[in-house]
Amino acid sequence: MRLATYNIEWFANLFDRDDNLIADDSWSGRHDITKAQQIEAVAKVLTAMDADALLVVEAPNTGKRQNTVRALQRFSETFGLRTSHAVMGFANDTHQELALLFDPDILKARHDPVGLSDGKVAPRFDSIFHIDLDVDATEDRVQFSKPPMELAIETMAGTSFRLIGAHLKSKAPHGAGSRDEMIRLSIANRRKQLAQAIWLARRVEHHIDAHETVVLLGDLNDGPGLDEFEHLFGRSSVEILLQAGLYDPHAAQVHGPRPGSVPVTARFERREEGRYLEALLDYIMISQDLRDRRPSWRIWHPFRDAACWGNSELRGALLTASDHFPVMLDIDL
Numbered sequence: 001m002r003l004a005t006y007n008i009e010w011f012a013n014l015f016d017r018d019d020n021l022i023a024d025d026s027w028s029g030r031h032d033i034t035k036a037q038q039i040e041a042v043a044k045v046l047t048a049m050d051a052d053a054l055l056v057v058e059a060p061n062t063g064k065r066q067n068t069v070r071a072l073q074r075f076s077e078t079f080g081l082r083t084s085h086a087v088m089g090f091a092n093d094t095h096q097e098l099a100l101l102f103d104p105d106i107l108k109a110r111h112d113p114v115g116l117s118d119g120k121v122a123p124r125f126d127s128i129f130h131i132d133l134d135v136d137a138t139e140d141r142v143q144f145s146k147p148p149m150e151l152a153i154e155t156m157a158g159t160s161f162r163l164i165g166a167h168l169k170s171k172a173p174h175g176a177g178s179r180d181e182m183i184r185l186s187i188a189n190r191r192k193q194l195a196q197a198i199w200l201a202r203r204v205e206h207h208i209d210a211h212e213t214v215v216l217l218g219d220l221n222d223g224p225g226l227d228e229f230e231h232l233f234g235r236s237s238v239e240i241l242l243q244a245g246l247y248d249p250h251a252a253q254v255h256g257p258r259p260g261s262v263p264v265t266a267r268f269e270r271r272e273e274g275r276y277l278e279a280l281l282d283y284i285m286i287s288q289d290l291r292d293r294r295p296s297w298r299i300w301h302p303f304r305d306a307a308c309w310g311n312s313e314l315r316g317a318l319l320t321a322s323d324h325f326p327v328m329l330d331i332d333l
Helices: 035-049 068-078 179-209 237-243 249-254 306-310 312-321
Strands: 002-007 053-059 085-088 097-102 107-111 129-131 140-142 149-155 160-167 214-219 266-270 275-279 282-287 296-299 327-330
Touching: 002 035, 002 214, 002 282, 035 068, 035 312, 053 068, 053 160, 053 214, 068 085, 068 097, 085 107, 097 107, 097 149, 097 160, 129 179, 140 179, 160 179, 179 214, 179 237, 179 282, 214 327, 237 249, 237 282, 249 282, 249 296, 282 327, 306 312
Parallel strands: 002 053, 160 214
Antiparallel strands: 002 327, 053 097, 085 097, 107 149, 129 140, 149 160, 214 282, 266 275, 296 327
């Protein structure tokens, strides 16, 4: 089975209020890229990936008139993708939903949120998590702006597992007007992101303790060297999830004693500096019981992956479609 996660930047901008594609020459949310160009690029990437199930991070919006599932299924129908069905979890107010596109001949997927009710151990992702973030004997109330999507998956071969799609809080100090405000926002955002990771980790531990198989995937907005505050709290969000019993070779590599060349999944233009910032933000983590199922990970990086680099059309599509690149897992399920 081929699983993938892909943060498609400004995907919602490509659909009108009735979830129809806007394939014209108006600008998309991406710099100097039209909606028609981005739509074509996304379709080329998804076609080339040929995933059985794809977590779409920053999926089209659900609102009073718009519907994420309808938009994604129309996109698949337009381009003849076999991932013709979609399912999502809790809608949010950010116009960046989490949803799964999947091939109904390969698997069944349903939204199945679970959680303990006390708010302290592992509540449902649409509720409130109580935790003391700064050891001041006062509980903080943490909520997800983008609640993770928790699905029950059953493959046609009879394998069942839990799939959790996540898009954690960004640590970037958006809106800071001064260096002092930037420092304050950076620390506050990191604290909230770590709280979200602890919440996720406790839900994962709950499933593992119940002898359930878990796949957690998405944009964790955390990786090595992203900012100067990463050592302030001792652990990263990624390390918290690895310690909960999950595994991802890219995450394990960069958090090892000698990481060497660090894999990356995103590329952001720093126009004022005349350069690009690359980062490892996207992951597919599996519970330990899946490590004997011949898992094979791949980052579809246009310059670092030989097959992507060797295909100029695909390479261009990856650069046009998003500032993130897909992460794929092939595994015997």
